[in-house]
Amino acid sequence: MDAITAHHSTALLTDRYELTMLQAALRSGAAHRRSVFEVFTRRLPNGRRYGVVAGTGRLLDAIENFRFTGAQLDWLGDQGVVEEDTLEYLANYRFTGDVHGYPEGEVYFPGSPILTVEGSFAEAVILETVILSVLNHDSAIAAAASRMTSAAGDRPCIEMGARRAHESGAVAAARAAYIAGFTATSDLEAGYTYGIPTAGTAAHAFTLLHDSERDAFTAQVESMGRGTTLLVDTYDLAEAVRTAVEVAGPTLGAVRIDSGDLTLLAHRVRRQLDELGAEKTRIIVTSDLDEYAIAALAAAPVDGYGVGTSLVTGSGHPTCAMVYKLVARATTPDGPLVSVAKRSAGGKTSVGGRKWAARRPDADGVAEAEVVGTGPVPEALAPHLLHVPLVTGGEVVGREPLTAARERHKRARAALPLSATQLSKGEPVLATELLTS
Amino acid sequence: MDAITAHHSTALLTDRYELTMLQAALRSGAAHRRSVFEVFTRRLPNGRRYGVVAGTGRLLDAIENFRFTGAQLDWLGDQGVVEEDTLEYLANYRFTGDVHGYPEGEVYFPGSPILTVEGSFAEAVILETVILSVLNHDSAIAAAASRMTSAAGDRPCIEMGARRAHESGAVAAARAAYIAGFTATSDLEAGYTYGIPTAGTAAHAFTLLHDSERDAFTAQVESMGRGTTLLVDTYDLAEAVRTAVEVAGPTLGAVRIDSGDLTLLAHRVRRQLDELGAEKTRIIVTSDLDEYAIAALAAAPVDGYGVGTSLVTGSGHPTCAMVYKLVARATTPDGPLVSVAKRSAGGKTSVGGRKWAARRPDADGVAEAEVVGTGPVPEALAPHLLHVPLVTGGEVVGREPLTAARERHKRARAALPLSATQLSKGEPVLATELLTS
Structure with a gap:
């Protein structure tokens, strides 16, 4: 733990629109709908063959320290960022949902569901900025x-x-x-x-x-x-x-x-x-x-x-292009999830639905595809699933020593096709296959 | 002041070699030689017309908070980074020297002496990393x-x-x-x-x-x-x-x-x-x-x-190429300063000596040259000197509201030749003239 980054509230490492969305959703009642947010990237930096997940350990600290102090709440009120009812919600804020994701050190590709955050819309939406800050920075490095x-x-x-x-x-x-x-x-x-x-x-x-x-x-x-x-x-x-x-x-x-x-x-x-x-x-x-x-x-x-x-x-490439998107939500706090996705003509579309991911090996054990799905997991892929639980019911369960991530990265990189480590520009070394239900 | 960045010790935001140099210099006795370090850059990012000084206010906080805690000192000792005599020096560390520099928001060019840090070698050398981190990051943005x-x-x-x-x-x-x-x-x-x-x-x-x-x-x-x-x-x-x-x-x-x-x-x-x-x-x-x-x-x-x-x-261009170089030192704690500079064949040479800087305007008040000198200031340039005192005898004297830096930048940019704000690639809009004594 770090005197500079971890012993303190991370709650204001947040874009203002997350709190205004929260307030509007508290008013409309939609704030309590069960929601699934996904971190993914549409592309790797130009010419890169693979990405590397990093920051997960820091991210878990950031989620744990996402608590609003009295001084912060006073400031939010004074500035008119949000009103009294929302301040009350924030005063008691504590993430109680689940986070799954690629473990730290793992490699990833365009469309890999790097992190899945599930909880009420209210509790999940306000983690967007700090989650992306940590993952985009650390993974780029x-x-x-x-x-x-x-x-x-x-x-x-x-x-x-x-x-x-x-x-x-x-x-x-x-x-x-x-x-x-x-x-x-x-x-x-x-x-x-x-x-x-x-x-x-x-x-x-x-x-x-x-x-x-x-x-x-x-x-x-x-x-x-x-x-x-x-x-x-x-x-x-x-x-x-x-x-x-x-x-x-x-x-x-x-x-x-x-x-x-x-x-x-x-x-x-x-x-x-x-x-x-x-x-x-x-x-x-x-x-x-x-x-x-x-x-x-x-x-x-x-x-x-x-x-x-x-x-x-x-x-x-000092940052990654990871985004945090709502991919599914219920229409009640506990109802069945419905896939959602932006679908404007602007090109920034995404695939709705809560996803699993697996890295399929060939007969020699070399990775041959990143398979991402929204339905049941095919039996052959079950041993190759990539997600691990990171936060369960609000409790951090995914902490590990840094050396574990270091060892994992070594293994994950070594299991990629040889062309992964070519320095010349090229396509991602694995294609991402999408299995939708 | 910021709970995350300013209320805490900045003392370990330091490259290890600064402390090992300190230890060796304490042993050789050279640690107490009066020294002048200069922050400058040899070049702007490719095609850029001017640079912008930013981070000064944060830097002053960082210097003020550069104090070693007991836990930090224990760790340095346990890790064998430095030995007992050096730990004692660090336990009492407090910067007592002077800092002058371009005020925040000011523009700069290759060779501009952006910051001058003067004190004993010991007290000035260990500020290198945190000073450069702040200036290189913030100025790039x-x-x-x-x-x-x-x-x-x-x-x-x-x-x-x-x-x-x-x-x-x-x-x-x-x-x-x-x-x-x-x-x-x-x-x-x-x-x-x-x-x-x-x-x-x-x-x-x-x-x-x-x-x-x-x-x-x-x-x-x-x-x-x-x-x-x-x-x-x-x-x-x-x-x-x-x-x-x-x-x-x-x-x-x-x-x-x-x-x-x-x-x-x-x-x-x-x-x-x-x-x-x-x-x-x-x-x-x-x-x-x-x-x-x-x-x-x-x-x-x-x-x-x-x-x-x-x-x-x-x-x-996510960082600047600012460096922190010893440009002069005495051979006794209070003796006269002697210019020093690296002079290997590798190309990373620098100009020795404590410097002043002035921006010379033409008859219409438009800046026409960045003049940097090591000798006496020509009378005509005296009204156009760029340095301001930031720390005097260890006391921060250069704090100002953020809006002052914002206004200064507006003025400084407006006083540059019109081609400064062309987006096309080009040379720095002002040439730096060197007057050595």
């Missing part, structure tokens, strides 16, 4: 991170993007990156809040602060030991590598290169380190890396990647 | 927002992007958008925290919940009055407009169109509303708008724009 860790193969990726993202968004980004295979983060709050391993040693400022590079390296090694990582591109790279090994000895942990032609420089530095007897000193590269740059460095003697801007901005 | 409000002219822009951004990032985004001329936000937390006007009435779910569109419109008008905005594209647009005016009468406040060819539909709906006698009913459009779509709608009968995804993701 995880999707980018997954491409990077896939491109990096066995070499570790370290998340270093905090400075290029909103300060709380950065913490969530580190979490999403960890789920998608990153091994560590520079962000201490992410370590503190989520137990993600943290990493980092020194910046150029540290070298510039001292009277010489040698003074700086000496200070760093004295403080952090010979296993530290020395940053070698403040002045002359070859001289810095020589100084680094002189100061730390051949058991120096690593050097970091943060600028220039990284392929060329990695080869040059590797040769120099080997000549100096520092065969085990690793080479870490940073400097505006993305999945393409990581892939391009595959043949270079690099031992780890530090990734910043590109990770926290979703490598060109 | 403000830059996009400024292009949108410029394209919209006198028509209001409403920020509706919360669902597509990290939930706390969204609150900051609403704030940045307001500074850059947006008139309202959908995000209640942004209203609660920053006093930004909020807006919103209903989504498609509200129509789908009811047994008919007429039932839904009736419920909404009964709850919110005839001045409300009815969403008219759930089923058939023309029928919805007819029903809307029947239900609310000709004094209906507005209709909202959220899909389809907005130019075409706006003309069609305007004609229909006028025929129905609802000449004053406004037309609000939403649906993946960005500055280009807004500009394209200039000739359409539209009365307001709701902007979501594109705003909160910086319209293609």
